[in-house]
Amino acid sequence: MMRKLKTFRGGLHPPEHKERTARLPIEDCPLPEELVIPLSQHIGAPAEVCVAKGDKVSRGQLIGRARGFVSVPVHASTSGEVLAVEPRPHPSGKWLPAVVLRPDGADAWGEAPTPVDHRELAPEQLRELIRSAGVVGLGGAAFPTHVKLSPPPEKPIHTLLINGVECEPYLTADHRLMLEESARILTGIDILRRVLGARRVCIGIEANKPDAIAHLDEVCRGTEVEVAALAVKYPQGAEKQLIAALVGREVPSGGLPMDLGVVVHNVGTAAAVADAVAQGMPLIERVTTLTGPALVQPKNLRVRIGTPLRHLVEVCGGLKVDLAKIICGGPMMGAAQLSLEVPVVRGTSGVLLLGEDDKAARAEGACIRCGRCVRACPSSILPTTIAAYARLDRFEDAERFRAMDCIECGCCSYSCPAAIPLVQAVRHAKAAILARRRKL
Amino acid sequence: MERKLILSSSPHLHGEQSTEQIMRAVIYALLPACAVSIYFFGLPALRVLVLCTLGCVLAEIACQRLMRRPAAWRDGSAALTGILLALNLPPASPWWLALLGSAVAIVVGKQVYGGLGHNPFNPALVARVVLLISFPVQMTTWSAPTPLGSGLDLVTTATPLGEMKNAVMLTGRLPEALQGSSWDYFLGNMGGCLGEVSALALLLGAAYLFWKRILTWHIPLSYLGSVVVIAGIFWLVDPSRYPSPLFHLLTGGLMLGVFFMATDMVTSPVTPRGMLIFGVGCGLLTVLIRLFGGYPEGVSFAILLMNAATPLIDRYTRPRAFGEAPSSKAAG
Numbered sequence: 001m002m003r004k005l006k007t008f009r010g011g012l013h014p015p016e017h018k019e020r021t022a023r024l025p026i027e028d029c030p031l032p033e034e035l036v037i038p039l040s041q042h043i044g045a046p047a048e049v050c051v052a053k054g055d056k057v058s059r060g061q062l063i064g065r066a067r068g069f070v071s072v073p074v075h076a077s078t079s080g081e082v083l084a085v086e087p088r089p090h091p092s093g094k095w096l097p098a099v100v101l102r103p104d105g106a107d108a109w110g111e112a113p114t115p116v117d118h119r120e121l122a123p124e125q126l127r128e129l130i131r132s133a134g135v136v137g138l139g140g141a142a143f144p145t146h147v148k149l150s151p152p153p154e155k156p157i158h159t160l161l162i163n164g165v166e167c168e169p170y171l172t173a174d175h176r177l178m179l180e181e182s183a184r185i186l187t188g189i190d191i192l193r194r195v196l197g198a199r200r201v202c203i204g205i206e207a208n209k210p211d212a213i214a215h216l217d218e219v220c221r222g223t224e225v226e227v228a229a230l231a232v233k234y235p236q237g238a239e240k241q242l243i244a245a246l247v248g249r250e251v252p253s254g255g256l257p258m259d260l261g262v263v264v265h266n267v268g269t270a271a272a273v274a275d276a277v278a279q280g281m282p283l284i285e286r287v288t289t290l291t292g293p294a295l296v297q298p299k300n301l302r303v304r305i306g307t308p309l310r311h312l313v314e315v316c317g318g319l320k321v322d323l324a325k326i327i328c329g330g331p332m333m334g335a336a337q338l339s340l341e342v343p344v345v346r347g348t349s350g351v352l353l354l355g356e357d358d359k360a361a362r363a364e365g366a367c368i369r370c371g372r373c374v375r376a377c378p379s380s381i382l383p384t385t386i387a388a389y390a391r392l393d394r395f396e397d398a399e400r401f402r403a404m405d406c407i408e409c410g411c412c413s414y415s416c417p418a419a420i421p422l423v424q425a426v427r428h429a430k431a432a433i434l435a436r437r438r439k440l
Numbered sequence: 441m442e443r444k445l446i447l448s449s450s451p452h453l454h455g456e457q458s459t460e461q462i463m464r465a466v467i468y469a470l471l472p473a474c475a476v477s478i479y480f481f482g483l484p485a486l487r488v489l490v491l492c493t494l495g496c497v498l499a500e501i502a503c504q505r506l507m508r509r510p511a512a513w514r515d516g517s518a519a520l521t522g523i524l525l526a527l528n529l530p531p532a533s534p535w536w537l538a539l540l541g542s543a544v545a546i547v548v549g550k551q552v553y554g555g556l557g558h559n560p561f562n563p564a565l566v567a568r569v570v571l572l573i574s575f576p577v578q579m580t581t582w583s584a585p586t587p588l589g590s591g592l593d594l595v596t597t598a599t600p601l602g603e604m605k606n607a608v609m610l611t612g613r614l615p616e617a618l619q620g621s622s623w624d625y626f627l628g629n630m631g632g633c634l635g636e637v638s639a640l641a642l643l644l645g646a647a648y649l650f651w652k653r654i655l656t657w658h659i660p661l662s663y664l665g666s667v668v669v670i671a672g673i674f675w676l677v678d679p680s681r682y683p684s685p686l687f688h689l690l691t692g693g694l695m696l697g698v699f700f701m702a703t704d705m706v707t708s709p710v711t712p713r714g715m716l717i718f719g720v721g722c723g724l725l726t727v728l729i730r731l732f733g734g735y736p737e738g739v740s741f742a743i744l745l746m747n748a749a750t751p752l753i754d755r756y757t758r759p760r761a762f763g764e765a766p767s768s769k770a771a772g
Binding site for chain 1: 444445446447448449450451452453454455456457458459461462512515517555556557558656705706707708709710711712715754758759760761762763764765
């Protein structure tokens, strides 16, 4: 670990703001009066509801069936009564079908989860357990985990990377998980490795979490799992950037990590995989960071899926200033929310509450061609050129300048002295290019 | 309460300097050079500085009024252009020259193209070259430095580069001894424009900009490096005819050009590779114009020529995107 820290091209150093919660142990969040469990909590087809208003459900009971391969089931986060199945505010900004559940307080499992020894199961059986537990990527993207565990036979996986980078400012949920629940993570890694048949396993952690690095280094001693400290630089936790740092190769444009024989899973996902297989428990809770200058008492919380943000804010002592912005996820890539009625979903890695003073709004000026966006761009594209084309509706030119290679990390917008919404314009270009491709 | 929530797309943080802060920092970085010019040339230098700065700001305001654009002079770019223009004028410039230059810089150099960020040429250099061609006498009447307190009156003199040029044109050889030593040139004790005289003051300002991460090394290093290499080759071939690289570095507007004009963000390439090409091009043209051109001084022309090449350079230096195969780079 004395070597120069590995990293990727480009990127930048936003202020970390992690000090508020980095030392706070994970607390169990009490159940709210009402849970709103969306049927769409993953990338892919939404689950199909299989309960109705008035039904009594038990903790972990299936309430939504997976529809198709890129889809996972949804389970009740606690025992109680189904109040409604109806559209509710969703972190995506839309109103989407959700199961509204009133907890009965007993928090009782229907049938007790059945732990299994994963070493006795074949990869297909493990994959099925992971899928039926509803495990998705917990780093924020919420991509169904079993899909990532099913590479085609012509693409053998030799390297499993575990993402403990957590490069978004403010967020510390993965950091705490690595410190407090490394055993779960290691079990999950063991399962993931067996499913994939990977030889090399490496956990990447940003060097600003020396305690987590030291701890995992210790618990991984004697195993074949490497722990790598990575340079502190945003977006070190982006999948392709993490691979570039740890494997030294670039995922081909338009390709997937499996093209290089690599699969990346988040540390939280590894822990959820361990629960799914070794404990027989579905994914009904996650660790998330409640933080932000507007909050009285930031916390790292273990939260049942479906808990409305309003409840979390109360648990954290309420607000000390008027809210200006609610963000699900980190400040660089998270999504602004319309209300505190939005629930925590599987992809909610953190909730950031900003007051009027922190909203960082600035009037847009003219591009002075300073090139900061170009230097910061981890995809090595020209954000200012693409944005200029996008604004002229010249999407073919934007595509020629490789708009589709944008990972939407926001480094360009962050670094722009004229406050030009560059990544927003590139996103617009990407959407238009995709729409045109679908039409052809 | 929730009516006031802001719904914007990520990122929700904004960092680093604003355009105004960048402009202000560059102005601060020029203050040592301004101070040295006032020290060596006294009140006339101060007068030129004030006239150009005010002239540019007023021209900017007037243009924005006339064109019904939002008044953006507060961004500091017009004031910066004014200071740069002043530093590019002789200390004895008459008042009308300074004001005319200001108007040319802002109107012809900047606003006709659409204002900040849209001008292809550095506005201060546009004004300097227009004035140089239109008023060659006023633009090449150089004052000998008369440090404050020395009690001397302003007398006219030649610049070291001009002296070199004349001697080489007349005799085919360098003058026996140029008027000053390298040390004098470094401190600024020589004839020349306000801002080109003191390499030391300009280097101080540049150091500040590096520290503030406003300058990157690409253009300054490639510019200086190519001047040293190319001038060095000529010097090695015939030291009696071609001056040493050190002389090139310390005289004329080189330091001012390298750190404050060539690095003008608006008119230089955006990619690091493009910046390197730009810098080398500036260095090559500067030396060639100085040695073989009609004017003794090549920095302004070199930078303007490379400004013209900037769109082309940008076009052919698109970086290889992450994960892009080396051969598939076809955008242009």
